[in-house]
Amino acid sequence: MEGRLGANGATADDEVTSTVLHLIRTSQARTRSELSRVGNLGRTVVSRCIRELIDVGLVIDGETTISNGGRAPRELCFNADAGALLIAKFGATAVSVGVTDLAGKMLATAGSAWQIEAGPDESLDYVVETMRSVQPKAAGRRVWGVGVGLPGPVEFATGRPTSPPIMPGWDGYDVRARLGVVFDAPVWVDNDVNVMALGELRAGAAVGERDVVVLKIGTGIGAGLISEGHIHRGAQGSAGDVGHVPVIGTALDVVCRCGRTGCLEAVAGGAAIVRDGSAAAADGSSPFLADVAAGDRSIVVFDVIDGAAHGDSACMTLLTTAARHIGDVLATIVNIYNPSLVVLGGAVTSAGDSFLATIRQQVYLRSSPLATRDLRVVRSTLGQLGAAIGTAHMVLDELFVAGCLADGAPLWDLLT
Template identity: 55%
Template sequence: MTPEHIGSLAAVLDLVRTGTARTRPEIGRLSGLGRTVVTQRVNQLTELGLLEEGALGPSSGGRAPRELRFRARAGVVLAAELGATSIGVGVTDLAGYVLAEHEEPADIGVGPEQVLSRVEELFDELLAGVRAEQDERLGVWGVGIGLPGPVEFATGRPSAPPIMPGWDGYPVRDRLAARFDAPVWVDNEVNTMALGELRAGSARGQRDILYVKIGTGIGAGLVSGGRLHRGSQGCAGDIGHAAVADEAEVVCRCGNTGCLEAYAGGAALARDGTEAAQEGRSKILADVLTRTGTITAADVSHAAQRGDRAAVELLMRAGRLIGSLLATLVSFYNPALVIIGGGVAGAGDLLLAAVRESVYRRSLPLATRELRITRSTLSDRAGLVGAAFMVIDELFAAERLAHWVGSGSPAGAPGLVAIPLRTPVV
């Protein structure tokens, strides 16, 4: 197929796949393609099993047009979000709808062999269940993974991740591509979370957003002009290791001092909550420490919600520190929407209120005039859904579509990831 042919084929498929157009007349109007070309491309995509005829659409005066549907169940995507303390895996259809999912506690620090072996086991279990319910012939079209550390997107390898001992340079993509015989994309989990919100969450329809994950660590995903901004090597948005203090005694897990994560992340809240319990400044946390032997960020949150003064102060301080840094980003980047997600973000209104106060007080008035700061609507699912959409967007880019559309499926073609794109897809 010529570049013009594949370009028009991809355009027609994208319009139907994203729900932007449902009939041939709508495709022609939105794409600028002639009626004959639209008919040819629709027929070709139908023969390849990517589109199918649906019900009759509304009539504009003549014969009612037949609606078109994307065959989202033609294949599946395996998606996983690996956090510092948990694993979330799922199987989605080609429209990003989650067909099966599972989450369990896990320690990313035990290393890639143990963690990825468990991910593979869970993928196998979920995939077997989906195939048993729907179609035993369902092929794996791609695999998407989000990791809690810097990832070189071009190679799919972690790069000196502070909380992931043993993962530096590990060939995550190569391992999973060989295991499932499918193209694999790997990214930082905050980027997949931002993409999940953009495609299926509270950021749908937005073009300039900032997603901030406040969990064990802190990170940000940036969407500019409707596209995910990864930076030249893939580490854009790593705000958790921006310096917010000059105190040398608080050492971050990355080895530096003064990092935002070391003062306001989940591990920092647990550390400071433990100190408050031991010093007698918080009876509630002291009782938790006596009963369980440990304090978590969730314990600090629960104590604050019960009115514990020390816990309230810890959350407010974390919110102010995060908000002060975000104020700089808001003035510099001027997003329309800031989304706060991650485990610590679910700590009630105190943290969010402190973040908002700092951002609105310290940012430029023009930057905050129409700015919204809100919680994630996808919550724990954002990274999983985003990992699936990362794969879907990459697979249906025109340059890659040209290499697999003739066979009707990219399953069995892990080398697709190496095909360069003229323009990033997200």
């Protein structure tokens, strides 16, 4: 109840309208009488809200449903075509841009290589340009919100990156102001693993779950934590920073990019696998990778995955070792966080089932029996698009679940 009314300047009426919209949008209620019953609202109130929502185009009177006597009730539908969202999701070396409808469905996407190190001005100029190139696919719909996912910690309330280690020049940058003025729309920004987790929660493997850990195993390793259906971001937005949890036992002499030794990321992330794979190519212990290295390009993580699939034992050992370290740290996370579901995503999870099986095995071995009793460990179902889809859902959640704009004004201000 804290801050339920008035916190964002919404009136009690706005709140009720938001509730009605939420019930229709999430298909919890499809008719006026269902709204009245599910929402515990009077008929008059429901009628007023629906009129308002139809007026602003967010709800349409749909098909007539089957009646149980008397006049057949009409079904109410959320109108996802009432507007569009623009989203951008940065990785360290690539950016995906898209335009979606108000249900988070991608209408068009554009992806390209991009060095986030280029800094915020150049990077966001490029994003604006790319967003403008996909925007026509929204066919003139108004832009209701802009979402950005960044590969570093973000202070969600302000949308500013917070001391991001691989994003020089971005610390404290006002991403909101930069994009908001261009598209005249509210802007939300979050960490890429958090939006990936939200994507799985709203549209992927974690739909309907309440306590979830989404682990991204890419160049680096990070987790998105969901507590009772909400992203747990932490005090500085750096929750889920599991790449620098020390691993047990072996490899304690490997220095991480953070300056400490024995970090998970330094022994099991994509970059670590490439580093060790390159060494295995050089010393001849991996014939498969030696062949790749003899060509005209550097080894990438997919070469190691490919090698393992072709039976190269050095590649198989590299992946199994990485999986064991990841499983050990994941076991600690499971003990501490007690999720019902762990979703594994990121490029490295395209390694075969034995990679996932090893992770699972370590989790079950090292976590408490209670924490693993009903625990499922699954692969992301959204794959590469997960974070982009999640970025759209971040905007939708803020607009329609929190029911307020980036500056705290109620959603309805957008319409007036």
